[in-house]
Amino acid sequence: MNLRVLLGASVICALSVPAFAETTLTIATVNNGDMIRMQKLTSDFTAKHPDIKLNWVTLEENILRQRVTTDIATKGGQYDVVTIGNYEVPIWAKQNWLLPLDNMPADYDAKDILPAVSKALTVNNKLYAAPFYGESAMVMYRTDLAKKAGVNIPEQPTWTQIFTAAKAMTDKSNGVYGICLRGKAGWGENIAFLTAMANSYGAAWFDMNWKPEFDKPEWKAALTDYVSALTKYGPPGASSNGFNENLALFQQGKCGIWIDSTVGAGFVTDPKESKVADNVGFAQFPNKEGVNNHGNWLWSWNLAIPASTKKAKAATEFVAWATSKEYTDLVAKQQGWRAAPPGTRTSLYNNANYQKAAPFAKLTLQSIDAVTPDQPSVQKTPYTGSQFVSIPEFQAIGTAVGQQFSAAVAGQLKLDQVLQSAQSLTTREMTKAGYIK
Incomplete structure (x- = not known):
């Protein structure tokens, strides 16, 4: 075989190999409006991360809790990102069922998370889940x-x-x-x-x-x-x-x-x-x-990464995107400030555009700030x-x-x-x- 034929074969082989290793994340989430909205906007994420594909498992609230709890307790590894509440986060973190979010991007600004919400997701000074939205x-x-x-x-x-x-x-x-x-x-x-x-x-x-x-x-x-x-x-x-x-x-x-x-x-x-x-x-x-x-x-739906995942780096990239200030801006641009995920970031409640669009903003923040989880009853x-x-x-x-x-x-x-x-x-x-x- 001559040199020209060998070179041609090499070029064909090179073209048939992907330029990157593709990762598929399986994400378990609840079927409420904010999470469904997130799924519709994930083209922004995949455009920025062409090597990551997203596989959604969207479930009714009670069923989601049952399946995610079973999988994470048995270390089944079925999910790479899970949607869980501030009830589960500290309990599961202490069981070493979740990975701490130690490698979030430098511009993530975790200090912007509302104090009451951040405290509920922190164990031993480490954040174990990122809030998608919070509520009272x-x-x-x-x-x-x-x-x-x-x-x-x-x-x-x-x-x-x-x-x-x-x-x-x-x-x-x-x-x-x-x-x-x-x-x-x-x-x-x-x-x-x-x-x-x-x-x-x-x-x-x-x-x-x-x-x-x-x-x-x-x-x-x-x-x-x-x-x-x-x-x-x-x-x-x-x-x-x-x-x-x-x-x-x-x-x-x-x-x-x-x-x-x-x-x-x-x-x-x-x-x-x-x-x-x-x-x-x-x-x-x-x-x-x-x-x-x-x-x-006081409740927050949060994105967390099970310790059983083999795709922690890609999962962290997704969690950071979905709970970032930039995601809030994306929602506002696509669907208006009223639709921005509430109850997570101080910067949102300081935003004049959000205050104008959301007549409920002030009362929401007051309600979250007034909650006393350490003393729920009189x-x-x-x-x-x-x-x-x-x-x-x-x-x-x-x-x-x-x-x-x-x-x-x-x-x-x-x-x-x-x-x-x-x-x-x-x-x-x-x-x-x-x-x-």
Whole structure:
């Protein structure tokens, strides 16, 4: 074979080999609006990182938690990036299930993350997850319906004022329900809301000896009012409604009051998605008369890297991109400042464009800053947390109790029976885990 033929063959072989080694990241995430928006914008990331492909696994909240928890606890290695909450981060970091984010780009500016959120994601002075968005909880309500009903919802309402307004705004003949609250069972669904509500009533999950408190009057008062409100003024099938379902109902004009995550504010005021965007007011999470606690709620959906991944460098590149200031600017450019992921960065709340576009910004920041995870109840507690209890057993216990409470909303179980069952099953599990001696 002559030299010219050999050179030609070499050129053909060179052209057939990729210029870079391609990496595919499998990302597990939740099916809420902000995460779906992120997926639509990832062409920006792949254009900057042509050697990285993204494989999305998008799941409903309860299913996401189950699958990610199982995979990471067994070191299955199915996911390279996971979407988890500030409940899991410190627990999993201490188990060495997550990689610390030590190699973020120099311009990432981790100090810009809101202090309350950063603290919840830090273990031994190391950040173990980057927040995609953060939240507290607030009241969102229809100003037009309130005016028509002749009721006033102040910026710091009591539960009595909320229930009075819900009753007045209910017009079931026209498909308008006075109040929408989470009823779907799950430690991060109805239990998140009910834990915050119970905190505002002066209740606690456990006393200082880890004995459950469902047999105390504060829990009974909170659950009685919750079930009564949903039964009298809530939509049909309330026991199946979580964040996404209630968001859709509110956007369609079917809810007078919705009390939930502050992140919902950006969606209910978006005229492209919400029929009632021009008639939405906001107020602080309610408190029970005589109890100086507006309900503790601090949550963030965060991107973390499992210790089992073999693609840590590429995963870090993605996490840094998705939680950066530049990503916030990208969202603002593509969809407006109102759509920017809230509750994570100080710079966003100092941005005049965001303040102008997001009438809920000030109250969101105030709500996040006011949360006291180290003291969730007015009572002394042996645990920290806000709308959850920061112990590994809470996932299973919270979901089991949530099923009981959901059954009460559906009318399948009586209130006293539900509270007794919650007390019994929680006592049993806490004894088995060694908390109760």
